[in-house]
């Protein structure tokens with residue numbers, strides 16, 4: 299028997315009040331929302347969390363504050379409005395646009411430290427763009443900035459590498475920097491294939507890996 303057909307008739311006004319209550323509860327708990335509503339409120343939560351971490355990092359993270367200071371000294375001041383939290387596809391955690399904007403991919407960060415590494419990485423691209431005459435479609439230019447950003451940002455610190463399942467100790471940092479730089483150059487629109495990405499990274503490796511500006515050394 300269909301249980302609904304045996305339910306007692308409900309007073310329509312009571313039903314409306316109940317539905318209103320249900321929606322209030324739903325907006326707090328997420329229960330009963332349509333998939334679209336749920337994703338909107340989840341995105342809202344991710345956005346607020348991303349903005350909160352972003353502002354904390356811009357004020358208190360040693361590496362982010364250091365990069366912001368050097369960008370300002372180089373004539374390229376960065377304000378919070380230049381750094382946007384936004385939803386992205388899950389293949390990336392951030393991005394840099396040469397027009398002077400950084401995207402932080404909300405919801406992608408495991409913790410604030412991860413966001414700190416990503417923000418520092420993108421700020422190094424911004425620094426390179428500000429200080430040097432970078433042509434982002436030139437694979438050697440792009441490779442150079444990726445090598446520096448991966449090496450100097452903390453993207454390739456040992457614990458994060460361990461989290462990715464890479465456990466080789468020897469030359470681990472350099473291997474990580476190289477691997478990530480090749481992956482980034484590979485998606486450059488002017489990169490024809492994997493071999494071209496590897497070639498670009500190899501050609502500029504020595505000079506770019508050893509160029510730690512504005513840091514004194516890899517920390």
Ligand SMILES: [Zn+2]
Nearest residue numbers: 423444447482
């Ligand atoms: Zn990059």
